[in-house]
Each structure stands twice: as C-alpha cells, then as structure tokens.
Amino acid sequence: MSLEADFTELDEGGERVVRFSGRLTIARLGDVPQRLDALDPQPTRADVSAVDRVDTVGAWILHKLTRDYGAEIVGASDYAQRLIRQVTIADDPAKTHHDDESHLRRILQNVGEATIEALSSLKGLLAFFGGLLIAAGTIMRHPNRLRLNAVVQRFETVGVSALGIVGLMSFLIGIVIAQQGAVQLRQFGAEVFTINLVGRITTRELGVLMTAIMVAGRSGSAFAAQIGSMKLAEEVDAMRTIGVPPMEALILPRVLATTLLMPLLGFYSTVLMIIGGGLLCWVGLGIPPETFVLRLREVVPMTDLWVGLLKAPVFGMIIGLAGCYQGMQVRGNNEEVGQRTTAAVVQAIFLVIVLDAFFAVFFSSVGWD
Amino acid sequence: MSDDPIISVRGLRNCFGEHVVHDNLDIDVREGEILGVVGGSGTGKSVLLRSIIGLQEPSEGEISIFGERMDCATAEENLDLRRRWGVLFQNGALFSTLTVAENVQVPIREFYKNIDEKLLCEIATFKIVMSGLKAEDAPKYPSELSGGMRKRAALARSLALDPVLLFLDEPTAGLDPIGAAAFDNLILELKEALGLTIFLITHDLDTLHTICDRVAVLADRKVIANGSIEELLALDHPWIQEYFNGPRGRAALAAKG
Structure with a gap:
C-alpha cells in the first residue's frame, strides 16, 4: 500500500x-x-x-x-x-486577515501614508529640537549637571577617530577637483585659475559639505543604532525611572559633540583639500607651492572661510539631532533599528543639502560672494 | 516499544576551556513521559538541552534520539530528525519581524513546499488556537504580545510540524502563577491529545509536581538522581532535600495535596 x-x-x-x-x-x-x-x-x-x-x-x-x-x-x-x-x-472562525483592497486604492494609501510619515517626522524633529533647547536651558542654569565626561567621550568618537578617514577623503577630493578643473581650464589657456577654483570651492562649499556627509554616515548612524538598541533593551526607560533625563544624558552630549566638532573637522577637511589641490598643481601644472599659496591669499577672500565655518555647526547639529531623534523612535523589533539608522543618515544628508542651498542664496544676497 | 528510550545520553562530557560542565552524564527519556530536569544555576541544564538538540557539540559521549546516533547522522538524516521534534526556547525566540501566523508557518514552508497558502493559513490558525491564543492574535507581531502570549505563540511554532518530541526550556519562567498553571495544563492537555514526549527544564516546583512523570536532578556535573518526586524525597542528598523540602518546595507539595 x-x-x-x-x-x-x-x-x-x-x-x-x-x-x-x-x-x-x-x-x-x-x-x-x-x-x-x-x-x-x-x-x-x-x-x-x-x-x-x-x-x-x-x-x-x-x-x-x-x-x-x-x-x-x-x-x-x-x-x-x-x-x-x-x-x-481549535477552530476559531474569527477572521485572521483583511480583505484584499484594490490596487489603485493601495497605491493611494501608500502615497498618503508616506506623506503623513514624512511630515510627522519633520514635526517630530522640530519638537525634538525644542526638547533639546529646553534641556540646554536647564544645563545653562545648572552648569554642574552637564555630563562633561560623556561630552568629551563623544568628542573622541565623533572627532578624533574621524580624522584619518576625513583627511584621506578630503585629500583625494582636492586632487580630483584640481585635476578636473585643470583639464577644462587648459582649453582656454587659463590653467592658473585652477587655484581660484580649488581655493574657493573647498572653503565655501565642499570642505564642510563632504565632512557633513562623512559625519552623518559615521556618527549619525551610530547615534541612531546606539540609542535604538538602548530603547529596545529598555535602558532608556530605566534611565528615566532613575531620574536621569535621556535628553541630558544621551542626546545633549551627542548633539553638542557634532555641533562643536563639525567646524573643526570642516576646517581640517578644507585644509587637506587645498593641500591635495596644491600637490596636483605642483606636480601636474608645474605651479610651485610658494606661488600657489601667494595666489591663494589673493583670490580667496576671508568671507569664503566664514561662509564655510558658519554653516558647519548648523550641519553638525542637524546630523546629531536626526541621529538621536531616529534612535529614540525605535520601538518594537530589531529590524526597526536598521530602518531608523538608514532614516537617520538619509534625513541628515537631505536636510544638510537643503539648508546648504538656502545658505548659498543667503550669503550671496548679503554680498559674500 | 516504550522500553526503548526516545532520548538516550551516555557518558556526556561538555567543557568550556578549563571549566567542565558535564562529566560522564547519563540520562534517558522514555516514550510518552514528561521528564523534568532541575538543578541549581550553572549546573548546565541549558547546555544539556543544547547538546541534545545539536546546538552544542559535546566534547565526549554519545547522544541517540529515536534510536539514531546524532554524531553519526548525515546532514540529511539530521534534518529528518529535526522535523520530528520541536523546541520552545526560554524567551520564545519568535522571529520579531514576522507575525505570529508567519512564525508558525516558517517550519512548514521550509519542509513542505507544496502546501498551498490557504491551507497554510488554516494550519497556522488552528495551531495558534490550540496553543491557547485567539485567532485574531495570528496577524499580530511578537512585540504586540504579552510575555505569556509570546510563550504560547512560540509553543504553536514548536508544534508546527506535529513533533513527537518536545523540548521546553523553562516554559513557565516569567509568567504569573495563574498563567503558569494554565500553561502547565495546556502542556499536559497537548501531551495527552498529541501523544508527545516532553523534555522539560524548569525551576517551577508547581510544574514539577503537577505535570512531570519523572524528575532528573543535575548536580556535580552529572545526573545524581532521577525518579518520581516521592522517590527523590526518600534520598538523602542535601541539595535534593533543600530543593524539595525548602519552604517553597513544601508549599508546592501542600498545594498539590
């Protein structure tokens, strides 16, 4: 049988x-x-x-x-x-899943949900910023509540450990800009303007922008993942019950670290980009370093440096905020940690670039161009 | 048939570096019984379970399940053995990104690819209801369930392939007394209905008294005694006496009597 x-x-x-x-x-x-x-x-x-x-x-x-x-x-x-x-x-006649909806309706529903999600995320970020300002106000009134050790530790992970990779990236980008610029300018016999190109674009824009992208990928994602895992393990709740406000203990040190270190890292990155560009000018175009530096001092106005350095702390704050905010939104399961980490990086880079465009318009309308 | 043990462990030795957890350990589980395993913290109850189900390679000794030597089995035989047992981990170990119903369907999908979606859905639902949840819990995610419900959902998953052998690792830990008693009854009921053999690790004296046919005591790196609780009580071992005759042990005994 x-x-x-x-x-x-x-x-x-x-x-x-x-x-x-x-x-x-x-x-x-x-x-x-x-x-x-x-x-x-x-x-x-x-x-x-x-x-x-x-x-x-x-x-x-x-x-x-x-x-x-x-x-x-x-x-x-x-x-x-x-x-x-x-x-x-064990036969329970209750319905266990929903009826299938029409295709069009589902698309509309997804679009609607995504829109609401994006707007509420922005609103949440603003509310979070408000909460952070209140925490910062409290710290200012009671300076001894500042967790100095936590801040310094973040300085190290956000800043000092990033020096190697940010430096290497900047140096290479400096070479690429100079090389690409030289190829185009040579057609007009204006190779010497490569120095203007390298000097101005790095101080105004690229130094800070590339650093922001690097910091968002390195530290913003780490913040979201750390805080997200702590949320899952109920560590954040434990802090609240003990009487340690997570805003002060977890978030403020991190946002402070990115805000204060972005200008430093941005400046460091700008310098290395210029060194990279200068090296290419020397080797590729035969412009000696002394001439390069002299010319740089003539063509790059001091305001260019201010444009870059004024943007940097704002970008830093946005990266720190987005990372911590997304981390605090984790609830439920492990997959959410991954999603929120991705969201933190995407949100940070997106907001940085949008703000950069606003800054560009602003600085040229105040005459710093 | 019932004389042949379903699980037979002989001369098991497990060590982590210098630290010896088991040495020359023997244990048998007979068909159709519920064997409770007790022991102080760190006596290697979970390590024993992990060795039997093949998650931990023992340093020495032989383990046979359904009469087949685990260390000699080919990968295919191993897979075939695996579908004949279910494991309920201590914290449920439900896949957090899948719903309860999908969790139950995972083993079925893995082994039987020809089962159609409708039947899969029905199977998942009745297994879930059988484990004491409601059908409307099926589309929920593990994070939406309470601790007791998560245990039941995990039990539903461990029963997905109609195993004949069930391993339970502290099934009632973290449940309130009412929930724990209900869970004990559920295990007993399912064991009667489905003809299961159960290997149970527990610290819950009430569980030991109500559902276990036999209790094995782990201490000094081996099984120092096994038998019914009455038989164990007759022994003159200080740990066993303290365990079953301590204030909690006596309370559990009184509750049963």
Whole structure:
C-alpha cells in the first residue's frame, strides 16, 4: 500500500462516501486538499478505516469535511478521534486577515501614508529640537549637571577617530577637483585659475559639505543604532525611572559633540583639500607651492572661510539631532533599528543639502560672494 | 516499544576551556513521559538541552534520539530528525519581524513546499488556537504580545510540524502563577491529545509536581538522581532535600495535596 494520502469517491446506498487511504499527514498530503475542495457532489460520509496514520493537519482536513459538508467520519482510530476533537476545539472562525483592497486604492494609501510619515517626522524633529533647547536651558542654569565626561567621550568618537578617514577623503577630493578643473581650464589657456577654483570651492562649499556627509554616515548612524538598541533593551526607560533625563544624558552630549566638532573637522577637511589641490598643481601644472599659496591669499577672500565655518555647526547639529531623534523612535523589533539608522543618515544628508542651498542664496544676497 | 528510550545520553562530557560542565552524564527519556530536569544555576541544564538538540557539540559521549546516533547522522538524516521534534526556547525566540501566523508557518514552508497558502493559513490558525491564543492574535507581531502570549505563540511554532518530541526550556519562567498553571495544563492537555514526549527544564516546583512523570536532578556535573518526586524525597542528598523540602518546595507539595 502506498504511503501517499489518497481517496476514492463511492456511492453506497444513496450516500456519497469518500474513502481515504495512505497516511493523512502533512508530509504525504499531495494534492488531496485541492481535490477535496473541488468535490462535487458533496460527500455525506468520510471513511478513514484504511488510513494508517493521521496528524493534526490530516485531522484538520477531516474536520473541514464535517464542518463544510456535514460529512460523518467513520472508522477513525482513538488517536485520530482525539486529534479531530482537538482541532475542532481549535477552530476559531474569527477572521485572521483583511480583505484584499484594490490596487489603485493601495497605491493611494501608500502615497498618503508616506506623506503623513514624512511630515510627522519633520514635526517630530522640530519638537525634538525644542526638547533639546529646553534641556540646554536647564544645563545653562545648572552648569554642574552637564555630563562633561560623556561630552568629551563623544568628542573622541565623533572627532578624533574621524580624522584619518576625513583627511584621506578630503585629500583625494582636492586632487580630483584640481585635476578636473585643470583639464577644462587648459582649453582656454587659463590653467592658473585652477587655484581660484580649488581655493574657493573647498572653503565655501565642499570642505564642510563632504565632512557633513562623512559625519552623518559615521556618527549619525551610530547615534541612531546606539540609542535604538538602548530603547529596545529598555535602558532608556530605566534611565528615566532613575531620574536621569535621556535628553541630558544621551542626546545633549551627542548633539553638542557634532555641533562643536563639525567646524573643526570642516576646517581640517578644507585644509587637506587645498593641500591635495596644491600637490596636483605642483606636480601636474608645474605651479610651485610658494606661488600657489601667494595666489591663494589673493583670490580667496576671508568671507569664503566664514561662509564655510558658519554653516558647519548648523550641519553638525542637524546630523546629531536626526541621529538621536531616529534612535529614540525605535520601538518594537530589531529590524526597526536598521530602518531608523538608514532614516537617520538619509534625513541628515537631505536636510544638510537643503539648508546648504538656502545658505548659498543667503550669503550671496548679503554680498559674500 | 516504550522500553526503548526516545532520548538516550551516555557518558556526556561538555567543557568550556578549563571549566567542565558535564562529566560522564547519563540520562534517558522514555516514550510518552514528561521528564523534568532541575538543578541549581550553572549546573548546565541549558547546555544539556543544547547538546541534545545539536546546538552544542559535546566534547565526549554519545547522544541517540529515536534510536539514531546524532554524531553519526548525515546532514540529511539530521534534518529528518529535526522535523520530528520541536523546541520552545526560554524567551520564545519568535522571529520579531514576522507575525505570529508567519512564525508558525516558517517550519512548514521550509519542509513542505507544496502546501498551498490557504491551507497554510488554516494550519497556522488552528495551531495558534490550540496553543491557547485567539485567532485574531495570528496577524499580530511578537512585540504586540504579552510575555505569556509570546510563550504560547512560540509553543504553536514548536508544534508546527506535529513533533513527537518536545523540548521546553523553562516554559513557565516569567509568567504569573495563574498563567503558569494554565500553561502547565495546556502542556499536559497537548501531551495527552498529541501523544508527545516532553523534555522539560524548569525551576517551577508547581510544574514539577503537577505535570512531570519523572524528575532528573543535575548536580556535580552529572545526573545524581532521577525518579518520581516521592522517590527523590526518600534520598538523602542535601541539595535534593533543600530543593524539595525548602519552604517553597513544601508549599508546592501542600498545594498539590
């Protein structure tokens, strides 16, 4: 006898009988459930005396015959009867999932949800900023509540440990700008303007912007992941109960670190970009370093440096805020930590670039161009 | 048949570096019984469980399940054995990104790819209801459930493949007394209905008294005694006496009597 579950339909004295054989277990079901669903006419009796093993799934299928067709089950062993009783008790007719909605409606719903999500995230960020300002106000009134050790530790992770990678990136970008600029300017015989290009674009824009992107990827994501994991482990709640406000202990040190260190890192990055550009000018264009520096002092006004350095703390604050805010939004499961970390980086870089555009308009309208 | 033990462990030795957890440990689990394993913290109850289910390679000794040596089994035989048992981990170990229903469906999908969606959904629902949850809990995520409900959802997942052998690691830890008693009854009921053999690690004296057929005591790196609680009480071992005759032990005994 085959082990695969199977059944035959018979007519016995006016009754439709399905006679099962084989094993009614999940491993041997084959296409029996589909065939049973398509039965016509409906059986009035199910004979399982030839079945040699039943599990809960088999019992469930028999139970459905009784429930849906009113079929009587005969020939079941004690064990099979027990199983059928068990699954009958476990049959809860409550609906377990929603009806399928139309495609268009789902798209509209997704668009709507995404819009609300984006707006509420922005609103949440503003509220979070407000909370941070209040915390900062408290600290100013009670300076001894500032967690100096936490701040200094963040200085190290955000600033000192980033020096290597930010420096290398800046140096290479400086070389690339100079090289690409030289190729274009050579067509007009104006290679010497490469110095203007490198000097001005790095001090005004790229030094700070590239650093911001690097810090968002390095520290903003780390903030979101750290705080998110702490939320999941209820460490943040524990802090609140002990009487340590998370705003002061977790968030302020981090935002302070990014805000204060962004100008420093940005300046460092600008210097290395200029060194990279200068090196290319020397090697590629034959402009000696002394000439490069002299020319730099002529063409780069002091205001360019201010433009870059004034933007930096604002960018730093946004990166720190977005990281901490997204971290604090984690609730539920581990996957959320990953999503919120991504959201922190995306939100930070997006806001930095939007603000950079506003700054560009602002500084040129005040005449710093 | 019931004379042959379902699980048989002989001469098990587990050590982590210098630290020996088990040495020359023997234990048997017979068909159709609920074996409770007790022992002080750090006596290696969980390590024993992990060794039996193959999550921890023992340093020495042999483990047979359903009469087959675990260390000699090929990968395929191993997989075949695995679908015949279910494990309920201490904290449930539900996949947090899947709903309760999807959690229950994971083992079924893995082993039986030909089951269609509708039947899968029905199977998941009745397993969930069988474990004492409601059908409307099926689409919920583990984070939306209370501790007791999470245990039940995890039990539903461990029963997904209709195992004949069930491993439970502290099933009633962290539950309130009413919830714990209900969970004990559920285990007993499912064991009767589905004909399960259960290997149970617990600290809950009430659980030991109400549902365990036999209790094995782990101490001094081996099983120092096993038998019914009455038999254990007759022994003159200080730890066993303190465990079952301490204030909590006596209270549990009184509650049963």
